[in-house]
Amino acid sequence: MPRTNFDELLDAGVHFGHLKRKWNPAMAPYIFMERNGIHIIDLHKTIVKIDEAANAIKQIAKSGRKILFVATKKQAKDIVDEKITSINMPYVTERWPGGMLTNFPTIRKSVKKMSVIDKMEQEDTLNNLAKRERLQVMRQRAKIEKNFGSIADLSRLPAALFVVDVMKEYIAVSEAKRLNIPVFAIVDTNSDPNTVDFPIPANDDASKSIALIIDIMAKAIQEGLSERKVEKEQEPSKEKKGEKKDKEEPKRARIRKQATEEKDSSAGKGEDQERKPTRPRRKAGKVSQEASEREEKKEPAKGEKESGAKAEKESPAKTDKEPDSNK
Numbered sequence: 001m002p003r004t005n006f007d008e009l010l011d012a013g014v015h016f017g018h019l020k021r022k023w024n025p026a027m028a029p030y031i032f033m034e035r036n037g038i039h040i041i042d043l044h045k046t047i048v049k050i051d052e053a054a055n056a057i058k059q060i061a062k063s064g065r066k067i068l069f070v071a072t073k074k075q076a077k078d079i080v081d082e083k084i085t086s087i088n089m090p091y092v093t094e095r096w097p098g099g100m101l102t103n104f105p106t107i108r109k110s111v112k113k114m115s116v117i118d119k120m121e122q123e124d125t126l127n128n129l130a131k132r133e134r135l136q137v138m139r140q141r142a143k144i145e146k147n148f149g150s151i152a153d154l155s156r157l158p159a160a161l162f163v164v165d166v167m168k169e170y171i172a173v174s175e176a177k178r179l180n181i182p183v184f185a186i187v188d189t190n191s192d193p194n195t196v197d198f199p200i201p202a203n204d205d206a207s208k209s210i211a212l213i214i215d216i217m218a219k220a221i222q223e224g225l226s227e228r229k230v231e232k233e234q235e236p237s238k239e240k241k242g243e244k245k246d247k248e249e250p251k252r253a254r255i256r257k258q259a260t261e262e263k264d265s266s267a268g269k270g271e272d273q274e275r276k277p278t279r280p281r282r283k284a285g286k287v288s289q290e291a292s293e294r295e296e297k298k299e300p301a302k303g304e305k306e307s308g309a310k311a312e313k314e315s316p317a318k319t320d321k322e323p324d325s326n327k
Contacts, residue, residue, distance in 0.1 A: 002047050003054050003216050009043045012208040017041050017189030026192045030201035039189040041201050050213065053184050053198040054220035057160065061224030065159030066090055067184075068151070069214075070172050075207040076164045076214075081150075083211075083218045087225070090151040090158065092172075097147060101175040104157055111148050117141045160184060162217060165204045166191040186213055 009015065017023070017031065017039035032042035060067060069091035071080040077093040084091045092100075100107050117137055120126050126134050161176045163169045163185040173195055176183050185196040186204045193199035203209040 002051055003220070004047060004050060004212070006043055006047065008212065009046060009202075012212045013206045014046060014202045014209045014212065015041045015043050016203045016206065016209075022190045024190055024192050026194055027187070027189045027201065030187075030193070031189060041189065041203070046201050049198070049200045050216060053200055054216055056182075056198060057162070057184060057217055058220040058224040060159050061221040062228050063159070064228060066154060067160045067162055067221065068092065068154070068158035069162045070096065070169050071164040071210075072096060073165055073168060073204075073210075075205065076210045079207065079211045079214055080164070083214050087218050087221050088153075089221065090154040092150065094147050096169060096172050098171060099175070101157060101172070101179055101181065107148065107151075108155075110144055111152055114141055114144045114148070114152065157181065163196075164210055164214075166196060184217070186210065 015032070017027075020034055020037050020039060023031070023039055027039075030042055030045050032040045034040065057067060067089055069080050069084050069089060071077060071091070071093055072095060080091050080093055097107065117126075117140070120137075126137065129137070157179065158181065161172060161181055161183045163173060163183060166173055166185045166187055167190060173183055173185070177195070182197040183195075184198040185191075185200065186202050186209075187193045187196060187199040188202070188204045191204075193201070200213060202213055
């Protein structure tokens with residue numbers, strides 16, 4: 001389902017481009033026609049690009065990363081401030097500080113100054129300073145809050161950048177390109193869409209047009225955040241189920257071990273039976289020779305045994321006769 005329709009875009013004046021003499025030839029695929037010296041943007045292509053950008057920005061928000069909105073135009077300042085604060089995303093509506101992305105650690109230092117001054121206010125240490133010094137500190141804090149107050153929660157580089165006017169915010173776009181940060185942008189007929197990863201061909205001067213597109217992006221981000229919240233709530237229930245499975249696993253593991261041991265033992269016996277060596281068969285001639293040799297060896301042994309038995313029989317007879325001779 002598309003996130004917007006043709007009539008809604010037409011009522012917001014999204015189709016109005018710049019004068020013909022100010023056009024960029026790279027925007028030719030998105031231009032429908034020319035009327036009274038003004039280019040008309042093809043709203044069918046705008047709908048497709050809005051859906052593409054909204055789906056991509058939703059996935060970034062779902063992953064828990066930040067999207068930085070940049071709109072320093074008068075028409076877009078209040079709109080961005082109102083819409084983006086509700087979804088708790090960082091934004092820049094004042095002058096773009098050069099090096100905000102490429103020199104991010106230095107920007108963070110100036111943001112930390114503001115938090116230090118706030119702590120001093122809470123602890124009443126500012127009252128120990130002279131009146132002139134206290135006024136200087138408060139002026140410094142007001143200046144920092146004006147320029148960096150909306151990015152105070154941005155502790156690391158953003159995952160994406162949303163720009164309202166590419167021509168006006170060319171420094172922010174070039175810094176994002178250098179750091180390979182994806183850029184979403186509203187691109188008018190006088191801009192180059194090739195400098196942006198997700199161009200949305202639309203009127204970037206009318207407040208209604210800007211409000212409509214930023215509202216669609218804010219809703220997409222809100223959807224991503226809500227889906228992330230639901231997934232986090234479901235994770236504890238999954239962990240509990242995992243713990244139950246872990247308790248059941250030892251019993252199953254024991255049964256499996258016993259079954260594998262029985263299989264291994266039966267397989268080992270079968271292998272032992274198969275591995276029993278078989279004696280090589282001897283030739284018939286050799287067997288008969290060995291048998292005859294054994295018989296020859298046994299025969300003298302039998303004769304010796306018989307002679308020994310005869311001698312034992314005769315010896316007691318001689319002993320009986322001797323006493324008779326003496327008589």
